[in-house]
Amino acid sequence: MSRNQSTLDMEKFEGKEYLTPQEVAVLLKVSPVTVRQWAQKGGLKAFTTPGGHRRFYKHDVLHFAANRGVKTSNKKSRKLLIVDDDVLLAGFLHEVFQTNEENYDVRVVHDGFTAGSYIQSFIPEVILLDIMMPGINGIQVCHFLKKNPATAGIRVVAMTGFPTNELVQEIIDAGADMCLHKPLKVNDVLDAVDSVFITMQAQAS
Numbered sequence: 001m002s003r004n005q006s007t008l009d010m011e012k013f014e015g016k017e018y019l020t021p022q023e024v025a026v027l028l029k030v031s032p033v034t035v036r037q038w039a040q041k042g043g044l045k046a047f048t049t050p051g052g053h054r055r056f057y058k059h060d061v062l063h064f065a066a067n068r069g070v071k072t073s074n075k076k077s078r079k080l081l082i083v084d085d086d087v088l089l090a091g092f093l094h095e096v097f098q099t100n101e102e103n104y105d106v107r108v109v110h111d112g113f114t115a116g117s118y119i120q121s122f123i124p125e126v127i128l129l130d131i132m133m134p135g136i137n138g139i140q141v142c143h144f145l146k147k148n149p150a151t152a153g154i155r156v157v158a159m160t161g162f163p164t165n166e167l168v169q170e171i172i173d174a175g176a177d178m179c180l181h182k183p184l185k186v187n188d189v190l191d192a193v194d195s196v197f198i199t200m201q202a203q204a205s
Helices: 021-028 032-040 058-066 087-098 112-122 138-147 165-173 186-204
Strands: 007-009 054-057 071-073 078-083 104-109 126-130 155-160 178-181
Touching (some): 021 054, 021 058, 032 054, 087 104, 087 186, 104 112, 112 126, 112 138, 126 138, 138 155, 138 165, 155 165, 155 186, 165 178
Parallel strands (some): 078 104, 078 126, 155 178
16 A cells, blocks of 8 residues: 555644544545545444534544554645646646645645735745736745745745746746746656755755
8 A cells, every 4th residue: 555545644633623524535535525425324423513514523534544454644744835826727736735645735825915915824835836827926926935034935836837938037036946837747746846845854954
């Protein structure tokens, strides 16, 4: 078994007594539909809130996982923010990283203005940042990050569907570590983000 099939990463769910179906799906690395089917068949215990929402006690989820040979891990998650006005692409990238064995804590926003405010609360380690967005674009977001001492250490992997030499150089000058070209290849995105995290870990050691 690979790690993402056999290990649960619990850090992001610390302090929670019960989980939503989506959170169970993330934890067990399956689709929410699968979680719902398990609950309907009685294999995974669930309860219904007064508002009619299905919830799962964390200890029941862990017991369910243990019966299937899945172990838990407290490995620190990698905090990644995806910023792209292409909703479908952003959702796809979220799924790619959320189910990756490296244990990413992934959030998504769809414009530069929201990114600027969201960064203050989530404080990502790396941002996967689209350049060409309406309103505040990726270059402006990058300048905002690097001028603020509180966020200057956040690393940026830019991406664009218009990779002219001038545009790529502009985002690098603004502080991005690299710029990926769209259409994206999944392995290229995973490798790029992974390499940035590895570099950060090496510099911190």
